[in-house]
Amino acid sequence: MELIHIYKAIQDDLAKVKGNLNSVSRIDFDWLxxxxxYVVRSSGKGIRPALTLLAGKFYxxxxxxxxxxxxxxxxxxxxxxxHDDAIDKSVTRRGKPTIFQIWGGETAILLGDYxxxxxxxxxxxxxxxxVIKLFSQTLAxxxxxxxxxxxxxxxxxxxxxxxxxxxxxxxxxxFSLATESGAILxxxxxxxxxxxxxxxxxxxxxxxIVDDILDFTSTEEKLGKxxxxxxxxxxxxxxxxxxxxxxxxxxxxxxxxxxxDRDRQKNIxxxxxxxxxxxxxxxxYEVAAEYCAKANHSxxxxxxxxxxxxxxxxxxxxxxxxx
Amino acid sequence: MELIHIYKAIQDDLAKVKGNLNSVSRIDFDWLxxxxxYVVRSSGKGIRPALTLLAGKFYxxxxxxxxxxxxxxxxxxxxxxxHDDAIDKSVTRRGKPTIFQIWGGETAILLGDYxxxxxxxxxxxxxxxxVIKLFSQTLAxxxxxxxxxxxxxxxxxxxxxxxxxxxxxxxxxxFSLATESGAILxxxxxxxxxxxxxxxxxxxxxxxIVDDILDFTSTEEKLGKxxxxxxxxxxxxxxxxxxxxxxxxxxxxxxxxxxxDRDRQKNIxxxxxxxxxxxxxxxxYEVAAEYCAKANHSxxxxxxxxxxxxxxxxxxxxxxxxx
Numbered sequence: 096m097e098l099i100h101i102y103k104a105i106q107d108d109l110a111k112v113k114g115n116l117n118s119v120s121r122i123d124f125d126w127l128x129x130x131x132x133y134v135v136r137s138s139g140k141g142i143r144p145a146l147t148l149l150a151g152k153f154y155x156x157x158x159x160x161x162x163x164x165x166x167x168x169x170x171x172x173x174x175x176x177x178h179d180d181a182i183d184k185s186v187t188r189r190g191k192p193t194i195f196q197i198w199g200g201e202t203a204i205l206l207g208d209y210x211x212x213x214x215x216x217x218x219x220x221x222x223x224x225x226v227i228k229l230f231s232q233t234l235a236x237x238x239x240x241x242x243x244x245x246x247x248x249x250x251x252x253x254x255x256x257x258x259x260x261x262x263x264x265x266x267x268x269x270f271s272l273a274t275e276s277g278a279i280l281x282x283x284x285x286x287x288x289x290x291x292x293x294x295x296x297x298x299x300x301x302x303x304i305v306d307d308i309l310d311f312t313s314t315e316e317k318l319g320k321x322x323x324x325x326x327x328x329x330x331x332x333x334x335x336x337x338x339x340x341x342x343x344x345x346x347x348x349x350x351x352x353x354x355x356d357r358d359r360q361k362n363i364x365x366x367x368x369x370x371x372x373x374x375x376x377x378x379x380y381e382v383a384a385e386y387c388a389k390a391n392h393s394x395x396x397x398x399x400x401x402x403x404x405x406x407x408x409x410x411x412x413x414x415x416x417x418x
Numbered sequence: 419m420e421l422i423h424i425y426k427a428i429q430d431d432l433a434k435v436k437g438n439l440n441s442v443s444r445i446d447f448d449w450l451x452x453x454x455x456y457v458v459r460s461s462g463k464g465i466r467p468a469l470t471l472l473a474g475k476f477y478x479x480x481x482x483x484x485x486x487x488x489x490x491x492x493x494x495x496x497x498x499x500x501h502d503d504a505i506d507k508s509v510t511r512r513g514k515p516t517i518f519q520i521w522g523g524e525t526a527i528l529l530g531d532y533x534x535x536x537x538x539x540x541x542x543x544x545x546x547x548x549v550i551k552l553f554s555q556t557l558a559x560x561x562x563x564x565x566x567x568x569x570x571x572x573x574x575x576x577x578x579x580x581x582x583x584x585x586x587x588x589x590x591x592x593f594s595l596a597t598e599s600g601a602i603l604x605x606x607x608x609x610x611x612x613x614x615x616x617x618x619x620x621x622x623x624x625x626x627i628v629d630d631i632l633d634f635t636s637t638e639e640k641l642g643k644x645x646x647x648x649x650x651x652x653x654x655x656x657x658x659x660x661x662x663x664x665x666x667x668x669x670x671x672x673x674x675x676x677x678x679d680r681d682r683q684k685n686i687x688x689x690x691x692x693x694x695x696x697x698x699x700x701x702x703y704e705v706a707a708e709y710c711a712k713a714n715h716s717x718x719x720x721x722x723x724x725x726x727x728x729x730x731x732x733x734x735x736x737x738x739x740x741x
Contacts, residue, residue: 234531
């Protein structure tokens, strides 16, 4: 099922959120306005704001608070991407040159900060100190997760537990903020708040596992950035971990991590080839599917309505997505 | 008058704020904990948190909300410094190597983000959506001010108005957040909120002008970083603007900005020498003093108590400070 169908129950409000995001660039400072316009318009699939709106649909759908919250999660997401690209020195994202590539790392830092600020302004409009606190805690979790990834870069000895901790921090935390805040702002009972938080967390883990698979199995055209990027950054993802386990004696990941300069491209290409010709991607998809099943399981707490179906469909979409 | 005397009315609470700031580093992630400990303990004079506490003293001094607000302004300040050092590639601050220098630009970006997040958590504890919104707006203003500085770097044709706009954004906005939030959280009447906001703004402008003077007239030992840093970054500050006006035909700033690589150190040294041997620093101090007078003038709205005297003394301190 395509996203446009999954989003049906909230499509009008999601369009409003996108309109509000675009209006962030309407400021009286041409240079910054141009960058904001560039980065906000090249935004992605809108999964995070859609999650907030869908999670807000079960009880008292409070448009006045849910719309700024949905904008806030997307702005925070965009800000983290701008900073990530500066950290990784990435030159393309979503098929376009990154802010880092066009305007440099200095601008990327400040533009990211500006986007965090706009996200903060938007979340303040929810008037909910609880949600505002959650929002800030999530930013702390994300940056701490990214720092954890940075300090384990090019390290071969990493446990699955570490991997799941890192992706929980850098990705799942924002997914669970999106759903939990939607639940809180619609005055859901605490049991449902927990259920939607849990759904968001598990969906986020699955989303990141699929991201990590696609980084090996997709194409540059589909991904909008070079494949094998994680490995090039020294990030050991689940597919890479499985490959290391399968060939403990001699494999291109060990060679790459032990000597980043020698035969770099060759080692990356070999890793991609080995993963593609193995059943590793399938094994990883099975792990992602388990998290999607967990996500769906937590929804049993909630009314069986159109949003419920949309959230279930979203787990299927996550598993089948190609980009 | 020394800061310790100016802070007398709030010294116990300021000590508590510092204790709370130190506790930010007590986390179960050694790598990040070490960096947080390093950056929080090498913090400065505490002017911003002191401003929040002093501004909160005039009406209903609400310790429960003022303490987290004071911590939030200091955390935001620290976060911006960590990012600034990454942007400027500065190697020393306050006499110690910067985060950028020790752990690199990637860590500096994420550590700054983490500090913004902790600031956001702290401001959420004020439970005041108005103050939370102001906080985020201030971060937008600061990053926009810094971006404005970045996009005018090494440009010779800049007006005083542009200079004052930039320092209002990058410095005075946080000073006025500190005082305005203190006023709001102590339930000051709106007239007093405006007066304290105004005080903070004008004090912040004066503070930055003095900063810009000291960058030419102080010593590396006192400043804790190399003198002439602004010029090296291509930032045209008030003393430099006055020098350009005084010697429009031929001067080392024009030479430096037109060709950054040729005789770089010589041009910076000549500029420092020319400013020191002129009355330019005095003229700049006069401008700063005007802003301090404006700051004091806005205090006439407020009760004449110990906090009032402390804020007046602070304007004198700002003008006479050597570091």
